Amino acid sequence: MAGVSPAAASNLAQQTPSPFSFSVASTRWSSRPSIHLSNVFLRFLALVFSFVSALSLAAVSPNKETQFTDYPEFIYCFIVSILSFIYSVFQLFKGICDIAHRGILMSDMISDYTSFILDQLVGYVLISSSSMAIPVIRHAQLTGSLWRAAITSTTISFVTSLIFATCTLLSGYKLCKRIIW
Amino acid sequence: MAGVSPAAASNLAQQTPSPFSFSVASTRWSSRPSIHLSNVFLRFLALVFSFVSALSLAAVSPNKETQFTDYPEFIYCFIVSILSFIYSVFQLFKGICDIAHRGILMSDMISDYTSFILDQLVGYVLISSSSMAIPVIRHAQLTGSLWRAAITSTTISFVTSLIFATCTLLSGYKLCKRIIW
Structure with a gap:
């Protein structure tokens, strides 16, 4: 300028x-490399956070009286974290493939559409699951270890949903470039 | 072209x-008129649904023992519905102004950015509030009228969040066109 x-x-x-x-x-x-790199970085963060969120619920000692499986809201939170983890693994793998060989998994067009839709969806579902766990944490009589696990899992799910919101922006930008160019 | x-x-x-x-x-x-018209239509739907969602909670007879104000989750749901209603009124007014006079309220650029960010935000907050109300509906001992009001409000909030998700797509598309053109 x-x-x-x-x-x-x-x-x-x-x-x-x-x-x-x-x-x-x-x-x-x-302009591709910087977008690809930040994409891979965000996917990696989402992968780690989803894994920790699911792990913190699953790692509650099974000898205690109450398990997280006694509460449907925590099961929902757990399943959503697992799904988000699997999706992040796939996206991270695809991102690395894109950087290394420029797309061997699927065509760029299909990948842009599905990434945008699934990012949006996973973001909404993560927000929903972490919100749904909050009233249970407040009202139900949880044991100490389950209470801590639920707090950790909910907080990390919320952060993961913010990461997915950012991924949605990136994939929406890529999709718009594809539509318009 | x-x-x-x-x-x-x-x-x-x-x-x-x-x-x-x-x-x-x-x-x-x-290409503007069709986008503008569908935008105004979606804003109108969002306005009506937010209003009904807030009204159904507020209209619970004040003579009953339990009020929705006894539950923070329902207060959150109510406040979010009111905010979404006010935002929809503003967007509907702006949409009609855009069709009639082509933007007298604020510049197109600021409006595109704020619309996209606020649509995204309101969509996430609506999903969050309706999810948060579900465990309270399941676990708390609600009276008949409050139970019905909460179910109605939560369902309509969820539908409103879907409408806002669609609005986000539209405003994101408009924003991308602005960034790229």
């Missing part, structure tokens, strides 16, 4: 009044 | 293998 004349600069500002316009002004291929 | 040569047009068609490419191939202004 340093060498642009004032008239051209104001014209440019009218046409693309966006802080993200640099990634569009550059070519498609040069 | 009208003066594009056939070779360039076929090249463009190869690059955009998408069912939505018609709205991009046409000019920006001609």
Whole structure:
């Protein structure tokens, strides 16, 4: 922008009044690596957090009287964390394949559509499951270890849903580029 | 776009293998009315549903022993419905202004960004509030009228969150067009 004349600069500002316009002004291929890398990083974070969320519920000592399986809300939370973990493993694997060999798993078009829809879906379901666990933590008489596990799992599920919300932004951006270009 | 040569047009068609490419191939202004109209329709639906969701909780007879205000989860649900109602009123008003006078409230750029962020946020918060009410409905000993009101409110909140998810897609699409064009 340093060498642009004032008239051209104001014209440019009218046409693309966006802080993200640099990634569009550059070519498609040069903007790919940074998006791919941040995508892989976010997928890795989501994978770790989903795993910890599921593990913290599953690791409650089985000798105690109350298990997390006594509460349907915690089972829901557990299943959602497991599904989110599996989905993150798949996305991480695909992301690494994309960086290494540029897409051997499925076509870019199908992958962009399914990623966007599934990211959105997993984000909503994670928010829903962590919200649903909160009243049970508040009202039910939980034992100490189950209470701690539920708090940990719910908090981490909430953070994971934020990560998926960010992934949705990235995959939505990739999808929009595909639709428009 | 009208003066594009056939070779360039076929090249463009190869690059955009998408069912939505018609709205991009046409000019920006001609694709506007349908998006604007569906936007206004969705905002109107969201407005009605948020209002009914809040009303069904507020209309529980105040003579009964238990009120919805005894349960923080229902208060959360009520507040979220009211906020979603106010936001829908604003968006509906803006949508009608856009159709009538093409934007007198705020600049298109600010409106696209805030709409996308707030739609996303309201969708997540609505999912969260309706999920949080479900365990209370299951576990707490609610009176008949409050139980019915809570079921109604939760169901309608859930439907409203689906409407907001669709609004997010529309406003995300508008935002992407702004970023890329």
